Amino acid sequence: MNNLKNLREVMKKENIDYYIIPSSDSHQSEYVAEYFKGREFISGFTGSAGTLLVGLDKAYLWTDGRYFIQAENELKNSGISLMKINTPGYPTMEEWIRDNLKENDVLGFDGRLFSVNQYESYLNIANEKKFSINMEKDLLEDIWNKRSELPKNKIFLHDEKYAGKSAGEKLNEVRNNMDKKCADSFILSSLDDIAWLCNIRGNDVKFNPVALSYVIVGKDYATLYIDKDKVDNETKDKLKSEGFEIKGYDDIEADVKLLSGTVVLDPNKLNAKIFTALNREIKVIREVNVTTNLKAIKNETEIANWELSQVRDGVAMVKFIKWLKENIGKEKISEISASEKLTGFRAMGENYKGDSFGTIAGYKDHAAMMHYSATEASEYELKAEGMFLVDSGAQYLDGTTDITRTFILGPITEEEKIDYTLVLKGHIGLASAKFLRGSTGVNLDILARRPLWNYGIDYKCGTGHGVGFFLNVHEGPQGIRPSGNNVVLEPGMILTNEPGVYKEGKHGIRTENTLIVEKDFVSEEFGEFYKFRTISYCPIDLDGVNVEMLSSEEKEWLNNYHEMVFGKLSPYLSEEEKEFLKRETRTI
Structure with a gap:
């Protein structure tokens, strides 16, 4: 609140009535260096996506459905109101500015942090409503005393x-x-x-x-x-x-x-x-x-390398699952210590260069926050009961990985088992897709959501994103979501498949693999068809599956997937680890 107060003092000196602080850097990056985390500095909200609008007597933060629960918690008593993106009753920031800024008001922001399109959108509103824009100065320079310097790391x-x-x-x-x-x-x-x-x-x-x-x-x-x-x-x-x-x-x-x-x-x-x-x-x-x-269409060398990194990552995941399952209830394991253990297993692999994002490790109701990040103050200790969601990945010289598994640590409720199985059905529905050349992720998104919609459940995020090759774990232009992306899927594109269920105060479930688009067959009458090939190799916890809810085709997919996982990973495991993996990939 002191940071917010200090910003308002600078705004008064600069004759700025409203000031916008986005989450981006000078390159419109999703994830940024510490130097650019001004929105977090002023608001206290730590999510990766969100935009802060500060007026002289009120302030608002816009963020999307991945962060609603987190933002509500972090903004408590801050004097900043949460504005929920794509939610009825909440205007967009542009709508709010159009409706509330008055003639001769001044809207300020750092022009380096706004794209051309964003700038022109606000400029059009300013011309319409007769207020002005000042984008020449970074107001945080005057109040952020311990601001990190721009990084100096060698390339x-x-x-x-x-x-x-x-x-x-x-x-x-x-x-x-x-x-x-x-x-x-x-x-x-x-x-x-x-x-x-x-x-x-x-x-x-x-x-x-x-x-x-x-x-x-x-x-x-x-x-x-x-x-x-x-x-x-x-x-x-x-x-x-x-x-x-x-x-x-x-x-x-x-x-x-x-x-x-x-x-x-x-x-x-x-x-x-x-x-x-x-x-x-x-x-x-x-x-x-x-x-x-x-760069979205990976070449043959990249794909061959990626396969190697995915197998290596799968081996680390199996070692982690074995450690987790065999030690839960026997030693103290927390959300943070489990994350550190997984990073340690990955670091043992060839070409490892670090994690590809901060591990999301949420136990029980913490997993309902899609991008939950455990702290020493918030973390749970894991018990031999309930579900534990771990979304993680690694950077290797020969690929980037992103995988989520929800582990069954002990007894779970019937509701949890149904939800777990619905997520699996959605995952299989997308992974099994065959689609006509020219299809987009928007065309295919329903395949993952349909089993959940049949039970009146949805998730407030996309189903999949592109992945970089030893680059950003979130990469465009392709994606799988309900709307807003018309990029045609082409062979060589990499995407994730990650439907989920998130029930506040109860549980969160996500099953995520990485897919590659490949040619399937050509019909003389109807044209060329594509398919997905799953290139993440890690068992899906069968202890959470209600087998009666699966169709024969879904059981066949799951059995075939687990057979592939065992075949890919077993050559790199000890005999004891092979036996463990054999149980985890058993036929249902």
């Missing part, structure tokens, strides 16, 4: 034996796309796209192997804008040989002013400050970054 090269293509080859693909559009330059600001294009990785954002940087590609040049202290001579020489010049991170602000002709940019990724520095005479082509689409 490193991602070997072509993993990536499958050189940075120079990727650069040529970008230029070919530019040529088709008669474009003179391409501005790239999304960090995972830059890491993919340049075959570099970094450590600037926890769990995401990226580095704060920009790229401008011209017809005969390419420039990587990055803190030069992060680049050693070997990396510099390699990048130069692939066609990249290196300049300082902040030099881009001057260089964009010099661009002419036609420039291609992604208005959802480029920030407003850089965009408004462009010459007004320049022609702008707005589209999703071509690199986003290129």
Whole structure:
């Protein structure tokens, strides 16, 4: 509350009536370095998604259904009201601003933290309602005394034996796309796209192997804008040989002013400050970054490597499950200590570089919070009863993993068993899908929800997201959700399959695997059909399954999946571990 009060004092000095603090950084990243966590600093809300609007006498925080329970808890007594996104009775932030800001009011925000599209949306409202926008200053600079500095971590090269293509080859693909559009330059600001294009990785954002940087590609040049202290001579020489010049991170602000002709940019990724520095005479082509689409379709080398990392990850998961099942009730195990144990098993594997996100380990009602993060103050001790949800993943040089299992630690209620089985039925429904070329994730989302809808249950989030290759665990452009994504699914795309049930105060259940889109068959009459192949290898806890609720096809899928899991993982397990896995993958 003191931080909120101090911000309001600065707002008064700067003649700003309302100030917006988003969750993003200067690159519109989902997960950000500590330096950019201003929304958390002011509000106390620690979720990864949310936007704070502070007025001189009131404040509001907008977030989505993954965080409603968490936000209600963390915002208590803060003076900040929770606004629930996509919930009847709650306006969007744009609607609230349109309805409440008055003529001559000033709306402020840091222009680096807003995309072109976001900025223009507010600008249109401002013009309509005759208030003004001030995006020139980061007001937190004056009040955040212990703010972390921008990270200074060294970048490193991602070997072509993993990536499958050189940075120079990727650069040529970008230029070919530019040529088709008669474009003179391409501005790239999304960090995972830059890491993919340049075959570099970094450590600037926890769990995401990226580095704060920009790229401008011209017809005969390419420039990587990055803190030069992060680049050693070997990396510099390699990048130069692939066609990249290196300049300082902040030099881009001057260089964009010099661009002419036609420039291609992604208005959802480029920030407003850089965009408004462009010459007004320049022609702008707005589209999703071509690199986003290129990296979404994994090449044969990436897919082969990914298979290796998934098997390695499955081995770690089996070791963890065995430890958990055999020690529950015999020694003290908490949500945090279980998470640390799983990280330890993964760290024993080849090419391990860290977790791919903060492990979500929720016991009993904690699991009802989709993105629950245990603390020493909040964590539960696990008992030989109820359910324990663990959503986790790892970064390997040869792949990124993301998997969720809900473990049955002892007796559960009939309601819990029904819900567990419904989630499994939804998971199987999507995993088994065969679909016509041209289908999107929106077309397929209902396959995962239908068993739950039949019981009047839903989950307030998407069913699946893209996954990066030793990159961000959440990667676009593809996704599986009820609406809002019209990206056609293509062979080589990776997505997750993660339906769930979340009942506040009771329990949370999620079963998640990773899928790859593959060609299935061609019909002369109806065209080409695709399918999903599951590439996560880990037993699904059969102790929670009500077998009578499964169809013969669903039982067959589950038995076949478990047979595959045993075949993939058993060569890397001890005899004792094999026997354990045999029980966990038994035929039903």
